[in-house]
Amino acid sequence: MFPPVAVREQTRIANGRTYSGAPGSVVTVPEQDGQILQANGWTSIAPSGPTSARQAGKAGIYAAHRGATFFDETLGKLIVFDGQTWRDPLNGNAV
Template sequence: MPMNWRLFPPIAVSDRTRIVNRRTYSGQPGTVVSVPEQDGQVLQANGWTYIAPSGPTSERPKGRTGIYASHRGTQFFDETLGKLIVFDGQTWRDPLNGNAV
């Protein structure tokens, strides 16, 4: 299942705007951009920094196999909650307070 990626744009001004698959991406240092996975791969190869896969709560990684398996330490940016969460092996948690989400 393709997923969105959260990325930081590069600091270098010349690399902040890219056209990938006919979509234009730009951002300022410190901002975050969500893009389709296939675009994220190209942006990452051009200096953008990968943070985590992202999507709504219903798209959280599930199962123990695959590229987006849910193993202890797996990170996911939950767009429904608007925050990065981490899987502890049993439950998705807010890493700032440890609460289940």
């Protein structure tokens, strides 16, 4: 999630958990908390987690389909699935 850009730093509580972030920073949150933060001006980027958590199958809420995005916390970047492999969208290299 990206915190709102109109505020220097914003802190919000969702389901008893406190989240704080400055504009441009990335904050990882559980899906149910993300919905609350979105309702308060935060922007969802993509599902996230370590490289080992990338989706590989075609089933589920975050299935790996062509164009699917994932914020890889191990790499510290957003990646895109091309239907066969995960790629860095800036240079096209497999990651």
